[in-house]
Amino acid sequence: MSHPDYRPNLATPRGVSSVVGPHGVGVSPGDKKSKNKSTRGKKKSIFETYMSKEDVSEGLKRGTLIQGVLRINPKKFHEAFIPSPDGDRDIFIDGVVARNRALNGDLVVVKLLPEEQWKVIKPESGDKEPEGAYESEPPGELCGSRVLQPSPKDCHDSPDVIIEAQFDDSDSEDGHGSTQSALLDDVKRLSVCVHEKGKEKASASATKDKSTSVAADIRALPEKSLQRSAKVVYIVEKKHSRAATGFLKLLADKNSELFRKYALFSPSDHRVPRIYVPLKDCPQDFVTRPKDYANTLFICRIVDWKEDSSFALGQLAKSLGQAGEIEPETEGILTEYGVDFTDFSSEVLECLPQGLPWTIPPEEIRQRRDLRKDCVFTIDPSTARDLDDALSCKPLADGTYEVGVHIADVSYFVPEGSELDKVAAERATSVYLVQKVVPMLPRLLCEELCSLNPMTDKLTFSVIWVLTPEGKILSEWFGRTIIHSCAKLSYDHAQRMIESPSRAVPETELPPISPEHTGEEVHQAVLNLHRIAKELRKQRFSDGALRLDQLKLAFTLDYETGLPQGCHIYEYRDSNKLVEEFMLLANMAVAHKIHRAFPERALLRRHPPPQTKMLSDLEEFCDQMGLPMDFSSAGAIDSVPLQLELPCKREGRPWGEGLQVTEALAVDGAPYQDPARKPLEAQLWAGVL
Numbered sequence: 162m163s164h165p166d167y168r169p170n171l172a173t174p175r176g177v178s179s180v181v182g183p184h185g186v187g188v189s190p191g192d193k194k195s196k197n198k199s200t201r202g203k204k205k206s207i208f209e210t211y212m213s214k215e216d217v218s219e220g221l222k223r224g225t226l227i228q229g230v231l232r233i234n235p236k237k238f239h240e241a242f243i244p245s246p247d248g249d250r251d252i253f254i255d256g257v258v259a260r261n262r263a264l265n266g267d268l269v270v271v272k273l274l275p276e277e278q279w280k281v282i283k284p285e286s287g288d289k290e291p292e293g294a295y296e297s298e299p300p301g302e303l304c305g306s307r308v309l310q311p312s313p314k315d316c317h318d319s320p321d322v323i324i325e326a327q328f329d330d331s332d333s334e335d336g337h338g339s340t341q342s343a344l345l346d347d348v349k350r351l352s353v354c355v356h357e358k359g360k361e362k363a364s365a366s367a368t369k370d371k372s373t374s375v376a377a378d379i380r381a382l383p384e385k386s387l388q389r390s391a392k393v394v395y396i397v398e399k400k401h402s403r404a405a406t407g408f409l410k411l412l413a414d415k416n417s418e419l420f421r422k423y424a425l426f427s428p429s430d431h432r433v434p435r436i437y438v439p440l441k442d443c444p445q446d447f448v449t450r451p452k453d454y455a456n457t458l459f460i461c462r463i464v465d466w467k468e469d470s471s472f473a474l475g476q477l478a479k480s481l482g483q484a485g486e487i488e489p490e491t492e493g494i495l496t497e498y499g500v501d502f503t504d505f506s507s508e509v510l511e512c513l514p515q516g517l518p519w520t521i522p523p524e525e526i527r528q529r530r531d532l533r534k535d536c537v538f539t540i541d542p543s544t545a546r547d548l549d550d551a552l553s554c555k556p557l558a559d560g561t562y563e564v565g566v567h568i569a570d571v572s573y574f575v576p577e578g579s580e581l582d583k584v585a586a587e588r589a590t591s592v593y594l595v596q597k598v599v600p601m602l603p604r605l606l607c608e609e610l611c612s613l614n615p616m617t618d619k620l621t622f623s624v625i626w627v628l629t630p631e632g633k634i635l636s637e638w639f640g641r642t643i644i645h646s647c648a649k650l651s652y653d654h655a656q657r658m659i660e661s662p663s664r665a666v667p668e669t670e671l672p673p674i675s676p677e678h679t680g681e682e683v684h685q686a687v688l689n690l691h692r693i694a695k696e697l698r699k700q701r702f703s704d705g706a707l708r709l710d711q712l713k714l715a716f717t718l719d720y721e722t723g724l725p726q727g728c729h730i731y732e733y734r735d736s737n738k739l740v741e742e743f744m745l746l747a748n749m750a751v752a753h754k755i756h757r758a759f760p761e762r763a764l765l766r767r768h769p770p771p772q773t774k775m776l777s778d779l780e781e782f783c784d785q786m787g788l789p790m791d792f793s794s795a796g797a798i799d800s801v802p803l804q805l806e807l808p809c810k811r812e813g814r815p816w817g818e819g820l821q822v823t824e825a826l827a828v829d830g831a832p833y834q835d836p837a838r839k840p841l842e843a844q845l846w847a848g849v850l
Contacts, residue, residue, distance in 0.1 A: 208261050208468045209394065217270050217395045226270050227252065228397065233265040233432040243271060245389070248773035253280045253390045257434070261393035262466045262473075264401035265432045271391035280388040403463040405433040406481065406493035409443060411451050424448075426461045426475055430497070434473050436461055442477035458484045460496050487723045491594065500592050502599045505584065512581035513574060513605055521618055525573075526643060532623070533645035536678050536686055537567060539613050540740050543651040547600075547607040548614060551621070551646055552743060554686040554693075561635060562628050562689060566747040567621040567644050569611040571602065595716050596723050615646045616675050624747045632696035639754060647675040648683055655736035658687045691735060694742035701745075705794060768831045 212220070220226030229243030229252070241260050242251035252271060254260055263269045407428035412420045424443050426436040438461055440448065447454055458481040466473040478496075482489035495502050537553040553565040575582050585601055592599040600607050613619050623642040627635040649672050657666050671680050702708075713731040718724065756763045776792050783790045791797040 206468045207471055208258060209392070210468060211261070211396065212270070212394045214395075217397075220272070221270065226272055226394065227391065228268065228270050230400070231260070231263050231265060231267045231269045231393070233260075235430070235432055238431045241265075243269065243391075244772070245774075248770070250388055250774045253388045254393065255280065255390055257471075259390075259392040261396075263393045263396050264399070264403070266400040267396050268398040268400060269393045270395040270397060272394045274390045274392060276387075279390045281382065282386050282388055402497060402499035404478070404496050404499070405430055405436075405461055405463075406458055406490075406497060407433075407461065408457070408484075409438070409447060409451070409454055409459055409477075411448065426459065426477070428461070429458075429493075433463075434466075436463060436473045436475035438475045438477045444480070456484050458482060458489050458493055460493060487596065491597070494594075495592070495599065500599055501588055502592075505603045506580070508580045509584050510603060510605070512576070512579050513603065514610065517609065519610060521620060521643065525620070528641070529620070530623070530640055530642045532565070532567070532621075532642050533618060534677070535565070535644070536682050537565070537644045537646050538648040538650055538683055538686070539615070539646055540650045540652060540655045540687075540736065543653060546612065548612045548646075548649065549607075550740075550744065551613045551644060552686075552690060552740070553644075554689045556689065557627070560630065562630070562693065563625060564628050564690070564693065564743070565623050565625040566743050567613070567623045567642060568747075569613055570620040570622045570641060571606070571611050572622075573620050574606055574610055575602075595725075596718055613644065613646050615649045615673070618643055618645050624750050626746075626750075628693055630692065630696070632693050632700060637750060639751075645675070647678040648672055650683070650687075652734065652736045652740075655687050655739065656734050658684045659691050659735050659739075662688055687739075690743065691739050694739045697742050697746060698738065701742075764833050764835060766831050767834050 217226060221228060227243070227246060229246075231254070232242050232251075234240040234242075239256050241254040243254070245252055252273070254271065405426075405428035407426055407430075410425045410427055412423065412425055414420055419437070422440060423437040424440055424447065426438045428435070444454065460478040460481060461475045462478050463473045463475050481492055484490070492502075532553070535553050535555060537551050539548045539551045541548055549569045551567040553563075553567065555563040557563055575585060581602070588601045591601045591607075611619070613621070621642045621644050623638075623640060623644075625638045629635065651672075654666075654671060657670060665681055666684060668680055671683075674680055674683060713733075714728045715731040716725045717727040717729075719726050752763075752765055756765065780790060780792050
């Protein structure tokens, strides 16, 4: 049996068509009958059986197996990768068979292939080729994504070409390579071997010699010219939802048994395989009027993918509507990513107070620190409806400031173990789209009961410090509070105050302010917060913090259709930085408090060191551009855009912005970590925002 990771040629000679059997195995019409006789009752395995949990656990301990999140190239679906544990070049997984039914985002375990099957990285134009690696051109075996070809006898019936063909988004409606052109298009990107049957025996010994020669060629290559290759042997967690949006097509072979049972679902995302769906799931007139549904977007879920089938089996979940329209496309995106956007059940809503307006019970007021007379206000985008944080800043007689960050106390309304608590745990977060928000909690809670709307008593949890003008913390207090926000400021309001430190902002340019406070009082509080925030920021960056800004687009939407009318770059200003700085200060204070109080149960978010390979590539890129940069620490990286600013302005080129995007790619996401399992100090690299 051929090695499942080899990629033999399945293309038939010109003029001879190829069809696909019920399990995705390619056969030519001439030998279809004889092949059916010899394999009747047998199903040839296409994918390897997954390893057992015990073997996987042992392999991970010994280091013979590697675990990581699978990332599939959206433009080249046959290429997939997992990060290397040492931060070096990603591990390459070549082809659908090697991927072994894992989908993008899945947490998988892989086994490295022998070195002679590793991917050879071709030198870029202008690069000096490794001396002695090859004389004029790389050997034929080194030109493709595979290094070593299988023996000729294995080239006859491997399913790899068929599987690759069924992923290809060609115009062919069969989806399984039953036409010569569909196969040939896919064969172009595969490592192929074409052997005539009569030459098999004569070539066997030559192939063996060639394999030995290839292995020697591989050993002669420098390490940087090779990329480790692997195959998936186990799926730890199916992170992909197994749902996809796409289109329905009829199978091409109208005389086949499959045509009478299944339709073909073609996902819009090329990283997801094409799927057989039962005709009973399809619209009743689909078979007779398939063109009526050519532009209809459907949702399909993969329900099974057996070892002996190159096609997954699926269930058609829903018809979304016309492709290209906002609502169908939005629903498709949410479904693909497993976002629960259904309405909250009556059992969940019954957990909330039923009568509005709701008032705080007197006994709750007595148990909290009363801040209702303090000058407290919110700063948010002008369109915000759920105001979940507020700020206060009160000058003290000794020249210090009492600064507070006040967060809506959602816990008061969400009893532990209630239906509301359960659904919030399942949703985990609110999801923000361009034109809508999918809330984690009911809107009654987010926008009414908990939202820190102005001139209304609200329950909060507060962190209050006494700070010097330089941002030094003299004291700290945590506790439950009650506030009465005096104003709902937008970032524009706060920015005008910051830019006019000595001029009162006209009342016509401000939102309504409660009678107990004045516009000047709010203005002064914003200015004091801004001055302290600048000091906090300066200190944080001198301690090695790193900010990786990326350009953010803001869209103008048509009120009726929801379609975009225009866009502009969202400007990040001092008012944004002010709010960010105090939210960070509160977040860090809470993290330290939890870690001190509950060292065995604290769940903290941390940034790991950046990927070594990507940083070295970035450094090499800058050197080639005549811009030598230091990437040795977070502080050094943060200064890179400043170093680029002058030469870029001279040339009129936005190097700084482009480089920051590249820097962001080199920094991994921030996972949550249990410090009880690993000392916190050993995990820290830098504060990355």
